[in-house]
Amino acid sequence: MIHNDNEISEQEFLDNYDANKYERPSLTVDTVVFSVMDKDIDNYRKLPEKELKILLIKRGEHPFKNMWALPGGFVKMDESIDEAAYRELKEETNVDKIYLEQLYTWGKVDRDPRTRVISSSYLALIDSTKLDLKASHDAMEVCWFSITSNVIEEKKKISKDGYILEKRVSLELKNDTETLTSEVVITKDVSNNDISLRRDVIESRGLGFDHGLIIYYGLERLKSKIEYTDIAFNLMPLEFTLTELQNVYEVILNQKLLAANFRRKTSGYVLETDNVRKDAGHRPAKLFRYNKQDNYNFY
Amino acid sequence: MIHNDNEISEQEFLDNYDANKYERPSLTVDTVVFSVMDKDIDNYRKLPEKELKILLIKRGEHPFKNMWALPGGFVKMDESIDEAAYRELKEETNVDKIYLEQLYTWGKVDRDPRTRVISSSYLALIDSTKLDLKASHDAMEVCWFSITSNVIEEKKKISKDGYILEKRVSLELKNDTETLTSEVVITKDVSNNDISLRRDVIESRGLGFDHGLIIYYGLERLKSKIEYTDIAFNLMPLEFTLTELQNVYEVILNQKLLAANFRRKTSGYVLETDNVRKDAGHRPAKLFRYNKQDNYNFY
DNA sequence: ATAATAGTGTCTTTCAGACAGTATAGT
DNA sequence: ACTATACTGTCTGAAAGACACTATTAT
Numbered sequence: 074m075i076h077n078d079n080e081i082s083e084q085e086f087l088d089n090y091d092a093n094k095y096e097r098p099s100l101t102v103d104t105v106v107f108s109v110m111d112k113d114i115d116n117y118r119k120l121p122e123k124e125l126k127i128l129l130i131k132r133g134e135h136p137f138k139n140m141w142a143l144p145g146g147f148v149k150m151d152e153s154i155d156e157a158a159y160r161e162l163k164e165e166t167n168v169d170k171i172y173l174e175q176l177y178t179w180g181k182v183d184r185d186p187r188t189r190v191i192s193s194s195y196l197a198l199i200d201s202t203k204l205d206l207k208a209s210h211d212a213m214e215v216c217w218f219s220i221t222s223n224v225i226e227e228k229k230k231i232s233k234d235g236y237i238l239e240k241r242v243s244l245e246l247k248n249d250t251e252t253l254t255s256e257v258v259i260t261k262d263v264s265n266n267d268i269s270l271r272r273d274v275i276e277s278r279g280l281g282f283d284h285g286l287i288i289y290y291g292l293e294r295l296k297s298k299i300e301y302t303d304i305a306f307n308l309m310p311l312e313f314t315l316t317e318l319q320n321v322y323e324v325i326l327n328q329k330l331l332a333a334n335f336r337r338k339t340s341g342y343v344l345e346t347d348n349v350r351k352d353a354g355h356r357p358a359k360l361f362r363y364n365k366q367d368n369y370n371f372y
Numbered sequence: 373m374i375h376n377d378n379e380i381s382e383q384e385f386l387d388n389y390d391a392n393k394y395e396r397p398s399l400t401v402d403t404v405v406f407s408v409m410d411k412d413i414d415n416y417r418k419l420p421e422k423e424l425k426i427l428l429i430k431r432g433e434h435p436f437k438n439m440w441a442l443p444g445g446f447v448k449m450d451e452s453i454d455e456a457a458y459r460e461l462k463e464e465t466n467v468d469k470i471y472l473e474q475l476y477t478w479g480k481v482d483r484d485p486r487t488r489v490i491s492s493s494y495l496a497l498i499d500s501t502k503l504d505l506k507a508s509h510d511a512m513e514v515c516w517f518s519i520t521s522n523v524i525e526e527k528k529k530i531s532k533d534g535y536i537l538e539k540r541v542s543l544e545l546k547n548d549t550e551t552l553t554s555e556v557v558i559t560k561d562v563s564n565n566d567i568s569l570r571r572d573v574i575e576s577r578g579l580g581f582d583h584g585l586i587i588y589y590g591l592e593r594l595k596s597k598i599e600y601t602d603i604a605f606n607l608m609p610l611e612f613t614l615t616e617l618q619n620v621y622e623v624i625l626n627q628k629l630l631a632a633n634f635r636r637k638t639s640g641y642v643l644e645t646d647n648v649r650k651d652a653g654h655r656p657a658k659l660f661r662y663n664k665q666d667n668y669n670f671y
Numbered sequence: 672a673t674a675a676t677a678g679t680g681t682c683t684t685t686c687a688g689a690c691a692g693t694a695t696a697g698t
Numbered sequence: 699a700c701t702a703t704a705c706t707g708t709c710t711g712a713a714a715g716a717c718a719c720t721a722t723t724a725t
Contacts, residue, residue, distance in 0.1 A: 083434045083485075090486045096449050099396050100490060118697075118702055135382045150395050150488050154479030170566045178477040178492045180453030186382075187389045189449050191399060191492075193477045235664040263664055267469045268606070270670070307567070316704075333706070334688060355703040356695035365534040365562055371569070417675050417724070615676070632679070633715060654676040655722035678721070685714075694704070 098189040102158040103145035103284065105176070105291030106168070106197040108204070108217065109308050109321045118354030123320045124219045126201075127246065127288060129253075129280075130165055131214035136186045137281030141218075141246075141253055143288070145192070158195040166215050172198040172307035177290055184283050194287045196294055198307035218246040218253065222292060222327075225256075235263035241275070244285055254278045255285025299325055302372040303342050306363040314350050314358035315339070341367065397488040401457040402444035402583065404475070404590030405467070405496040407503070407516065408607050408620045417653030422619045423518045425500075426545065426587060428552075428579075429464055430513035435485045436580030440517075440545075440552055442587070444491070457494040465514050471497040471606035476589055483582050493586045495593055497606035517545035517552065521591060521626075524555075534562035540574070543584055553577045554584025598624055601671040602641055605662040613649050613657035614638070640666065 106128035111121035129141040144165040148157040155173070163169045176194040184190065226241040238261040246253040256275040261268070274286050299305050299322060308321055319335045343361040351357035380388075405427035410420035428440040443464040447456040454472070462468045475493040483489065525540040537560040545552040555574040560567070573585050598604050598621060607620055618634045642660040650656035 081434070083437065095398070095446060097396050097398050098447060098449065099394070100399060116702090120703075135380070138382065147394060148397060148479070148490070150397065151481060153481055154477065154490060157479075170564070172567055174569075175476060177474060178453065180447070180456075180492065182450060182452055191447070191453060193479065193490075229668060231665060236668065238668055238670065240670065259670060261670055265469070268471055270473075314704085331689065332704080333690080333708095336705075338687085351696070353703080354697040355701070356705085358704060366530060371537065371539065371558060371560055415675090419676070613677085630716070631677080632681095632717080635678075637714085650723070652676080653724040654674075655678080657677055673725090674723105676721100676723085679719080681716105681718090683714100683716080685712105687710100687712080689708105689710080691707090691709100693706075696701105696703090698700085 098191050100148045100154070101145055101190055101192045102148060102154055102161060102195060103143040103192050103287055104158050104162055104173070104195040104197050105143060105288055106162070106166070106171075106199060107291070107295060107308070108199050108201045109324055110201045110217070120316065120320075120353070123317075123324045125221075125324050126217040127220045128166060128168075129216060129218055129246070131216070132281055133213060140279055140281040141216075141251075142281040143194075143284050144215075148193075154193050155195075158193075158197075162197065165213060168197075168199060168204070171203075172304065176287070176294055179283060179287065181283070192287075194290065196291045198295075198304060200308055200310050202310040216248050218248045220288070220292070221245045222289065232264050234265070237262050237264055242289055244289055246280065246288075251279060253280045255280050255288070257286055257289045295325060298372070302370070303363070304372075306342070309363065312346060312348060312360040312362055314360060315343070316358060318343070318361070397490050399447045399453070400444055400489055400491045401447060401453055401460060401494060402442040402491050402586055403457050403461055403472070403494040403496050404442060404587055405461070405465070405470075405498060406590070406594060406607070407498050407500045408623055409500045409516070419615065419619075419652070422616075422623045424520075424623050425516040426519045427465060427467075428515060428517055428545070430515070431580055432512060439578055439580040440515075440550075441580040442493075442583050443514075447492075453492050454494075457492075457496075461496065464512060467496075467498060467503070470502075471603065475586070475593055478582060478586065480582070491586075493589065495590045497594075497603060499607055499609050501609040515547050517547045519587070519591070520544045521588065531563050533564070536561050536563055541588060543588055545579065545587075550578060552579045554579050554587070556585055556588045594624060597671070601669070602662070603671075605641070608662065611645060611647060611659040611661055613659060614642070615657060617642070617660070 108126045109123050110126050112124055114121045128144060130144050132138055132140055132142050144162055146161045148154055152160065158173060159169065174196050176196050178191060178193045180191045182189065222242055222244050224240060225243050228239040230237040240259045242257045244255040244257065255277040258273050258275055260271045272286055272290070274283050277285050305318070305321055309318060315336055318339065319330055319332060322335070323330055342364055344364040346360045346362055348360040349357040350360060407425045408422050409425050411423055413420045427443060429443050431437055431439055431441050443461055445460045447453055451459065457472060458468065473495050475495050477490060477492045479490045481488065521541055521543050523539060524542050527538040529536040539558045541556045543554040543556065554576040557572050557574055559570045571585050571589070573582050576584050604617070604620055608617060614635055617638065618629055618631060621634070622629055641663055643663040645659045645661055647659040648656040649659060
């Protein structure tokens, strides 16, 4: 085949390609792992309250040394970013075979003090009965924190060309000994022709990087997806009562639901078993399983 | 301050940090730009049909030389990934001030033949009357393609532990002279304990990289977001008739809607003006504008 | 007059929310 | 008997879907 000198073949091009010619950002993955766990019970006949929990790791190295952060790390050259998220989670927490979905990729220039680091975040859900956080192999501290969020301010500035919406949210993360806080601001600007949505961390205490932002984004995704998909079952053990399932919804949505309506809506997603949960000083509850077979969808 | 030798301060750590110690992937952005345009009319009293269009660029370089691809490019060290998406779009298409939202980050190891490249994809929407694709500055060919998608197969394999769902979709992209096709498979596996969702390109003709996958993902996002947000107005000019708005919905959702119901649902989002669209051989239609002020939300 | 689009009124069905009421264990 | 939870039936109102009907222009 004849070709002139500046017309090279694709193979020649690829053989001569040097990725190191250009300066590149580093890429990490960070995973927001949620679980719902029981609080201790005081009264023998009362059901245990449920709490939404998130998994954090105490940083042993700079930057943010001795502060807490999401499990994650750098993406290697021979693994996809999904695989990187799985690997880091397994390495750092000994947790695997769990629900994992990509959330968002955070690309601000200064979000990491070390160097330019872009981070793809993931959402993971795990049933608390499957937990097996062995004494972590390389002396890293891994711990579940309860998470609560509160909208502390909502502002609307209206101009003739549109409006600016601002929402400030405070996050509180607690374990037995520590309380971490983070304040996040979401700004939607519709006063120009292009609609822009910004998310910023205003302050963080005890939590490294922009992880407060990522955690809140994960919480929003969980709240919205639980309403129109069946991801909640990833937080449930094999068998559960409908009240337990309802409590998981309530603690995530942060609101009480009416049992009759909840049962009507979830009836298609569950299968009754012959087992019951009893010995609790009140009417025993039937145990159900997630009805995989009858629910096809791509959500 | 006294500290032993392996206890360095955060500042010392950062000063000594060398990002180049580790091999890193490259990072690009790719943008799926949609617009809705009128087809030519044959009958003076018929309204023009609308078509969903997508913006592609003809590659002048290897790999995939002379094939079409999404506008995009490498992220620079001093810009956020959002800024990179804006910049590339502006450079390659002379289009700016448009709606832009992040879609998904594609991280398979072999998705780019040059080297390891991870790509964050974006969705952009532009009103076709604002278009200004000047003769592109560096002789790049930029062109709008009409886009249609068809689900060509849906398989359900049921096992005792769950099911595997498979959906095959074919994409057809057409301009005046060329037809590009791409076939995409989405697989959801619920037979193991962890639910996994895969997306793969089976074949592409005329379209480079895994861009068929990204385009279909963008189309899905557009279809779903148009139902519960007001992003459709980013595709509309300042003033429009309700039938025009309805046609935009119909061409995106690929289904006919009933006018009475459509008007009821959209009534809160539009403001009537005193103007009408006439001279069309039938009853003139009132012109409306997007009612920004009365709609606050963070979607 | 006609063809084509513009626009409205209303019946039906579906679904979410509210709430009252019944059922059943352990102590 | 009492307490706490388990579970069901049904009313109501809001929203989505279907469809018939009227209105208005250029040719």
